[in-house]
Amino acid sequence: MRRSNAFVAARRDAIMALLERDGKASVAELAEHFEVSQLTIRRDLDWLESRHVLSRQHGSASLLNPLGRPSGSQRVRANRAIxxxxxxxxxxxxxxxxxxxxxxxxxxxxxxxxxxxxxxxxxxxxxxxxxxxxxxxxxxxxxxxxxxxxxxxxxxxxxxxxxxxxxxxxxxxxxxxxxxxxxxxxxxxxxxxxxxxxxxxxxxxxxxxxxxxxxxxxxxxxxxxxxxxxxxxxxxxxxxxxxxxxxxxxxxxxxxxxxxxxxxxxx
Structure with missing residues (x-):
């Protein structure tokens, strides 16, 4: 279970990195990329949305503060690294x-x-x-x-x-x-x-x-x-x-x- 928790944290960090790179991604695309179910991805996106990192739109997600802002995903990633x-x-x-x-x-x-x-x-x-x-x-x-x-x-x-x-x-x-x-x-x-x-x-x-x-x-x-x-x-x-x-x-x-x-x- 400890390794599962670490994997989930790593996947969520990677989702933020992918959205920073691409700007937007669908639940289906993320599920295929990470080789997990769409339900798992929705849970990840719910968790990230609760921390004001991204917004959800009809089966897809995008960052609230992409590329270089000192808030949003970069701040969350900094805190996760800490x-x-x-x-x-x-x-x-x-x-x-x-x-x-x-x-x-x-x-x-x-x-x-x-x-x-x-x-x-x-x-x-x-x-x-x-x-x-x-x-x-x-x-x-x-x-x-x-x-x-x-x-x-x-x-x-x-x-x-x-x-x-x-x-x-x-x-x-x-x-x-x-x-x-x-x-x-x-x-x-x-x-x-x-x-x-x-x-x-x-x-x-x-x-x-x-x-x-x-x-x-x-x-x-x-x-x-x-x-x-x-x-x-x-x-x-x-x-x-x-x-x-x-x-x-x-x-x-x-x-x-x-x-x-x-x-x-x-x-």
């Missing part, structure tokens, strides 16, 4: 925190380690398929739609009961001057608690968030052991973070293609 890189640092037997960030939650798709426990306040974890290599624990708490993050005293009380090996947190913005910030008021206190209740701290943030600030801080840059971003981050930005206490900065390369031998026969 999640894939972050998953490399999850080890057998780890207990990890993941916060309400969609990028952080995507790490689960790429975890290859065994006997991993994920503790998250992201309600969308309920939508994740079977993953026998790990257990997912929800913090519980108050949910305020449209956000799926669980917050409040129940969430915090359950986080306090756990000592995690690592935390993987996303954010709205990060800068040397203002630290790690969020746009949503209830979430930062849970994020800060995950930082204090874990031994090693990873921040996952695409390059559009670097050098910016938002309303509600939950940490400073020297709280971060590893910042994982994408290649849009400049050498000057990387140097500034390293000079102000970040131990390691990794720039993940968003891929346009996946290995061809991974594609055929996916279910």
């Amino acid at each position: 999640a894939r890189e972050a998953a490399k640092y999850v080890c057998d037997g780890d207990c990890i925190f993941i916060n309400g960030s969609s990028t952080a939650l995507s790490i689960i798709d790429f975890i290859e380690a065994r006997d991993v426990t994920v503790v998250t306040n992201n309600g969308k974890a309920l939508l994740i398929g079977e993953h026998p290599a790990l257990s997912i624990l929800l913090t519980g708490g108050e949910i305020r739609p449209p956000r799926a993050s669980m917050t409040g005293e129940i969430a915090m009380d359950n986080v306090r009961r756990i000592r995690a090996k690592k935390c993987f947190l996303g954010c709205t913005a990060i800068s040397v001057a203002d630290g790690i910030t969020s746009a949503t008021a209830p979430e930062p206190v849970v994020n800060a608690l995950m930082l204090s209740q874990s031994d090693e701290h990873f921040l996952v943030a695409d390059s559009s968030k670097i050098g910016r600030t938002s309303s509600f801080p939950f940490g400073t840059v020297d709280d971060i052991d590893t910042l994982i971003t994408d290649t849009g981050a400049t050498p000057e930005e990387v140097s500034a973070f390293l000079a102000h206490g970040v131990s390691r900065v990794i720039r993940a390369e968003p891929g346009l293609e996946v290995d061809a031998d991974e594609m055929p026969g996916l279910l």
